Amino acid sequence: MYIIIPSKDTVNVRGKISVCFSQPPEYTGKKIEKIYGIAVFYVSCIIYKAAGGKNRMKTENKNAYMLGIRHGWPIGVGYFAVSFALGIAARNAGFSALQAGVMSALCSASAGQFAGITLAASGASYLEMAVMELIVNARYLLMSCALTQKLDSKLSTGHRLLLANYITDEIFGLSVTTSGKLNPFYSYGIITVASPGWILGTCFGVIMGNILPSAVVSALSVGLYGMFLAIIIPPTRTNKVIAFLVPLSMGASALFTCLNDRDLLKMSGGNRIIVLTIVISLLAAIFFPHAEETDCTKGVKK
C-alpha cells in the first residue's frame, strides 16, 4: 500500500482527477505523462482546426465547449474509477500499460473492452473477437442512430467521424438530452475531460494493480450510475411516458437478470440491454408516440 499524497506535478498533469499517488517502485508515469501530453496536444489541434483554423473560435462554440467541460468532469472521474478496474483485468491478462491505454483510446467501451480482454487472454480467433465486439457493442448502433437525429444535417463528415469515436453511454446520454440541435463542441468539451480519465485510469490500473483502497473504488464505481439517474429521472416529472418507462425498464431488467441467475434464461448482460431496449422502446413508440418537440428535456438540470 502506498501513501496517497498530492504532489504539484501530478496535480498539473492529471488536471481534474484529484486522486494522486506517490511513486511506486515500478513507476513508469513519465512515459504516460508524455503520451497524455501528446494526446491532449493532438486533440486540441483537431478542435482548433474544426473551429476555423486561424480565426478565433466562435463564441457560441466556445460557450458550448466550456459547458461541456463543466458537465464532463464527473464523467472523467467516474471513468477513472471504472477503467482502473478495467486496467487491473488487462494487467491480469498480460496487457502492457501502453497496449491497455491505446485500447482505451480507440475503443472507449467498458463492456466491449472487458469482453475483448477476456477473449484475447483465451487466445480467441480474430473472427470471434469481431463477432463478440459486434454483439456487446450493438447498443452503440442504436445510440448512433439516435444521435444523428440530434445533429444538424449539414454538419460536416469530419465532425461526425470525431464524434462517432466517443459515443459512450455517458457522453451520448449528456449529448442527446440537450435541448434543440447538438453543438458538437459541447460533446468535445465533455470528451476533453472524460477521455483522458478513461485512458489514464486503464494505464494506472495496469501499472498499480490493487493499490487504491477498495472502499474508495467501491464508492467511485457508483458515480456513473448517479449520472445516469440525473439524466433519466428529471424528465419523469414532465413526461408521463418516460415516468412509466423508467421503472418498467428497471423492473424488466431486474426480472431478466433474476431469470438468468437461476439458469432459466441464457442471455449475456450485453444482449439483455439490447433486447430490452429495442422491445420496450418499440412498444412505447407504437402505443405512445412521442408528441413532436414538446421539450421534455426542459426539466433536466445539469
Added chain:
Amino acid sequence: MKNHYWSYILVMAAVTYLIRVLPLTLIRKQIRNKTIRSFLFYVPYVTLAVMTFPAILGETASKWSAAAALLVGAVLAFFGSDLMVVSLSCCITVYLVELFL
C-alpha cells in the same frame, strides 16, 4: 508485453468504430416517420434505466450501500439537483454506508 495483442486491439477498435460511425455518417436526413422518431427518442431513457438497475447492486462491496445510493440519487435527481451533485452524493452515500456496515 504480448505483441499479438496489438492485432486484437486493432480488430476491437475497427469493429467498435464501424458500429458507431456508420449510422452517424450515413443517416443525415431528418427521419420523418413518427414511430421511428419516437423509438429513437425513448432509446436513451430505456437503455440507461436497463443498464442502471440491477447492475448498480453488483458494483459496490455491499448490495445495501448501492441500494442506498440508488435511492439518494433518484430522490435528488427528482427534485432537480445538479448532475454533479447527484453523482457525488451517490459516491458519498456508498462510502458512508460501507463505513458503518
